[in-house]
Amino acid sequence: MKTISEINKKIKQGKVVVVNAEEIIDIVEQKGSKKAAEEIDVVTTATFAPMCSSGAFLNLKQPKPKIKIQKVWLNDIELYAGLAAADLYLGASQLPEGDPLNKIYPGEFRYGGGHLIEDLVTGKEITLRATGYGTDCYPRRELNQKVKLKDFNDAILVNPRNCYQNYNAAVNLSSKTIYTYMGVLKPNLGNIAYCSAGQLSPLLNDPFCRTIGIGTRIFLAGGIGYVFGAGTQSNANVKRKKEVPVSPSLTLRVNGDLKQMNKKWLRGASFVGYGATLIVGIGIPIPILDEKMIKCTAIKDKDIYTQVVDYSRDYPYGEEKSLAEVHPVKSAKGGIRRGGLFNRVNYKQLKNDSVVIADKKVPAVSLSSYYKAKEIANILKNWIEEKKFFLTEAVEKI
Amino acid sequence: MISRKIILTFPQALLDKPIVYKLIKDYNLIFNILQAKITPDEEGIMILEIKGASRDYNAGISYLKNLGIDIRPLDQKIIWNERKCTHCGLCVDICPTQALSFKRPQMKIEFDKRKCIACELCLRICPVKAIEIQQ
Numbered sequence A: 001m002k003t004i005s006e007i008n009k010k011i012k013q014g015k016v017v018v019v020n021a022e023e024i025i026d027i028v029e030q031k032g033s034k035k036a037a038e039e040i041d042v043v044t045t046a047t048f049a050p051m052c053s054s055g056a057f058l059n060l061k062q063p064k065p066k067i068k069i070q071k072v073w074l075n076d077i078e079l080y081a082g083l084a085a086a087d088l089y090l091g092a093s094q095l096p097e098g099d100p101l102n103k104i105y106p107g108e109f110r111y112g113g114g115h116l117i118e119d120l121v122t123g124k125e126i127t128l129r130a131t132g133y134g135t136d137c138y139p140r141r142e143l144n145q146k147v148k149l150k151d152f153n154d155a156i157l158v159n160p161r162n163c164y165q166n167y168n169a170a171v172n173l174s175s176k177t178i179y180t181y182m183g184v185l186k187p188n189l190g191n192i193a194y195c196s197a198g199q200l201s202p203l204l205n206d207p208f209c210r211t212i213g214i215g216t217r218i219f220l221a222g223g224i225g226y227v228f229g230a231g232t233q234s235n236a237n238v239k240r241k242k243e244v245p246v247s248p249s250l251t252l253r254v255n256g257d258l259k260q261m262n263k264k265w266l267r268g269a270s271f272v273g274y275g276a277t278l279i280v281g282i283g284i285p286i287p288i289l290d291e292k293m294i295k296c297t298a299i300k301d302k303d304i305y306t307q308v309v310d311y312s313r314d315y316p317y318g319e320e321k322s323l324a325e326v327h328p329v330k331s332a333k334g335g336i337r338r339g340g341l342f343n344r345v346n347y348k349q350l351k352n353d354s355v356v357i358a359d360k361k362v363p364a365v366s367l368s369s370y371y372k373a374k375e376i377a378n379i380l381k382n383w384i385e386e387k388k389f390f391l392t393e394a395v396e397k398i
Numbered sequence B: 001m002i003s004r005k006i007i008l009t010f011p012q013a014l015l016d017k018p019i020v021y022k023l024i025k026d027y028n029l030i031f032n033i034l035q036a037k038i039t040p041d042e043e044g045i046m047i048l049e050i051k052g053a054s055r056d057y058n059a060g061i062s063y064l065k066n067l068g069i070d071i072r073p074l075d076q077k078i079i080w081n082e083r084k085c086t087h088c089g090l091c092v093d094i095c096p097t098q099a100l101s102f103k104r105p106q107m108k109i110e111f112d113k114r115k116c117i118a119c120e121l122c123l124r125i126c127p128v129k130a131i132e133i134q135q
Helices: A004-013 A023-031 A033-039 A113-122 A291-297 A347-351 A370-385 B019-025 B054-066 B090-094 B121-125
Strands: A018-020 A042-050 A055-060 A071-074 A077-079 A087-091 A126-131 A142-147 A152-162 A169-171 A178-180 A183-185 A192-194 A217-220 A223-230 A252-257 A266-271 A275-287 A308-310 A354-357 A360-366 B002-010 B030-038 B044-052 B070-073 B078-080 B100-103 B108-111 B131-133
Touching: A018 A023, A018 A370, A023 A033, A023 A291, A033 A291, A042 A291, A042 A370, A055 A113, A077 A087, A087 A113, A113 A126, A113 A266, A113 A275, A152 A275, A169 A183, A183 B090, A192 A347, A217 A252, A217 A370, A275 A291, A275 A370, A347 A360, A360 B090, B002 B054, B019 B030, B019 B044, B019 B054, B044 B054, B054 B070, B090 B100, B090 B121, B121 B131
Parallel strands: A018 A042, A169 A308, A192 A360
Antiparallel strands: A042 A275, A055 A087, A055 A152, A071 A077, A071 A126, A126 A142, A152 A252, A169 A192, A178 A183, A217 A223, A217 A275, A223 A252, A266 A275, A354 A360, B002 B044, B002 B070, B030 B044, B078 B131, B100 B108
């Protein structure tokens, strides 16, 4: 048994032992969980994937005379201005005015809120256009100027839902190509798209959020961020296989100072026929409090299953369900066996190029970058080893 | 025997000449047309994979050059910008020749430009536009 303050003391003394969530697998296998739990103090987890439910609060330095902003556009992208005079919210999926959208189907969505966030973090010059109706205290009615991130008093990345604990694997059972937030899905089960860092993914390494809670300090896009609650749509009440959810389940609400962040870990992204979004890099340390905790972090891709969902009909019409549960067939013994030709798939199979579903070899496509997630887990590991990052005790469970 | 992928750019004056026919008949070359775009009154672009004995290949290329056709190797056309790439993997499935593939188990994207046929399918799929085309 170890406490978080004991681990922090070890960080301060330079004695802490940190490994990433991939390295821990072999360590536990070789040493056994009991010995490994005594030796290892922290396991770092991470993910780098498109996270549409992201955005930033910006507070503009007031011009002279001042303005109470009613409508505002940055690079033709409208921000929400229904707060105090100079507070604005920029959504990652917002598209510029005049974008052809899906008029010429499938649309390209080359620039959106996510790209604007990336441009801000990069320090690029942005064109700002704002209008106000004029008040006694805020007389200005119009503002046109070039701005950079430094022209905002504050910029806070505020993401209502990130870091999904597991996610659907998407397929297309129809006879035409479809363009979705899970990428281009080829007809007749032509491919299967997945989006999870699997064994590296934060919430899959702490399946019941024993250590991750409100106030947990995290790596957020190259800066320091905090978990400030369960994310929207977070759902703990899901089917599990060996404690691990087999469908989208818990999510996190995170925030952090955008000015500390790095463009490498905040990337604007375009999905053909769907829209624009932001790819976010998140790293979360898991304190190894005891043997039970280390067992959770030793989870392997082959033990993480996910449901396969049809995005041509079931998902768009709100009848999202695991295909394994809707195609019952008779088993050899005469009883009804759920699953039929469809089955759940695990991340080892998905990462291995293709999976077999419905008796067909289906090529797998990933949206989440395992390679970059590992890079984040290693950066966080270095931060802890170099005494730049200390762990926090959650102030409340999520 | 050598095999090369090249991009031919024809001036307008040559558009109605049976150039490819001559390559087969007079120079004994085997070829595969990977892409052809010919717009009337403008110019034509053709991407070919040419195979043949090295002497025949060189003679055929000289013939094309003497006609005023611009020849560039294909592997300069599509550029994979590793610095921009997030290594997500969306391009791997769409690439018909496995020029873009995952190095396992690291799950790192690799681009083998010798396998690329410049079909351009990856260009619009890449969410961060890490694959670019050299015009």
